[in-house]
């Protein structure tokens with residue numbers, strides 16, 4: 001048995017891993033496009049508010065403020 005089959009990472013259907021399948025390891029162009037779309041979606045969804053949080057923390061007083069005696 002030399003038939004190599006693989007579960008498509010996107011839809012779980014069997015996908016061919018041989019060179020006749022240009023969309024491997026996915027079963028179709030649609031599944032490959034969907035997977036790439038999810039990756040880019042995550043990258044672009046990173047909020048830019050992280051930098052604002054950092055600036056707010058810098059405005060806080062230092063945690064080790066010595067008490068006057």
Ligand SMILES: [Zn+2]
Nearest residue numbers: 008011027031
């Ligand atoms: Zn698929």
